[in-house]
Amino acid sequence: MAIIFFFITSISSSHPYTFQVGGKDGWTLHPSENYNNWAGRLRFLINDTLHFKYDGSxxxxxxxxxxxxDGCNGNNPVLKLEGGDSTFKFxxxxxxxxxxxxxxxxxxxxxxxxxxxxxxxRSPPPSAATPPSPTALPPSPEISPVFPPSPVSTPPAPSPGGGAPTPGGGGAPSPGGEGGAPTPGTTGGGGGAPPPGTGTGGGGAPSPGSGGGNNPSADTTSPPPPSAATSPLSGGLTALGVTVIFALWGI
Known part of the structure; x- marks a missing residue:
């Protein structure tokens, strides 16, 4: 506002203005607007001029x-203007x-x-202070999106007592068990000696492959039994029987 005011006053000072007192009515007893009201809404500066129009007679x-x-005393005026068309410069x-x-x-x-x-x-109006230029802020670092690692599926831990079968359990049948291949010496004539490994009583030693499930070799598959060929013992007994028959035949 101060700058605008000084700008207006400087222009007005360099270009004086002439005011017509009372407007079109001039200097008279009953103007359309009171003189002091007229002057109160105007701004007067040094070197401006008032122009009075009146009846000079x-x-x-x-x-x-x-x-x-205040007393309307005209006996000691500072200045008297006459003639009907007068000007006064401030x-x-x-x-x-x-x-x-x-x-x-x-x-x-x-x-x-x-x-x-x-x-x-007399002094130039103060110039508006130029605000300092804002300091350039460093660029903010680019933030790469972070993706959460994909969950790794972990196999469930085996519970105690379950899971894979223990050695010696219900695996493949042991050699010599029920329903297996015949053991050597089971083929041949009816009067031969019992094959090895077969007991007549209840207190014999158990044959290999029979028994409980604590034998470590139970998990391995036993080789197939030998083919049903005549054992050496049964062959010898047969030959002896034939010889005896021929001897008796000769007698």
Whole structure:
């Protein structure tokens, strides 16, 4: 606002303005607008001029001080303007007081106060301070999106007592068990000696492959039994029987 004010005042000072007192009505007893109201809405500066238009045969303009203005005393004017067409130039700031030279008209309100504003143009108006340029902020680091690792499926731990079968359990049948291949010596004649590994009583030693499930070799598959060939013992007994028959035949 201060800069605008000084700008306006500097322009007005370099270009003085002339004001028509009372407008089209001029300097008269009953103007359309009160003189002080008219002056109050205007701004007057040094070197501006007031122009008075009036009836020069019956009226005049007197420049007076404050006390003569209040009492409508025209006996000691500072300046008297006559002729019906007068101008007054402001040469200083401050109030100026004008009254008509007709005492009766002055008492009825034909008078004027003008306040001239002081012009402070001896020093240039302060220039608006230029705000400092904002400091450039460092670029923010780019943040790469972080993806959570995919969950690794872990096989469930085996519970105690379950899971894979223990050695010696219900695996493949052991050699010599029920339903297996015949053991050597089971083929041949009816009168031969019992094959090895077969007991007549209940207290014999168990044959290999029979028994409980704690034998470590039970998990391995036993080789197939030998083919059903005549064992050496049964062959020898057969030959002996034939010899005895031939001997008896000769007798």
């Amino acid at each position: 019956s009226d005049s303009v007197l420049v007076v001080n404050r006390s003569d203005y 040469d200083r700031s401050g109030p100026f007081y004008f009254i008509t030279g007709n005492k009766s008209n002055c008492d009825q309100g034909q008078k004027l106060i003008v306040v001239v504003l002081a012009v402070r143009n």
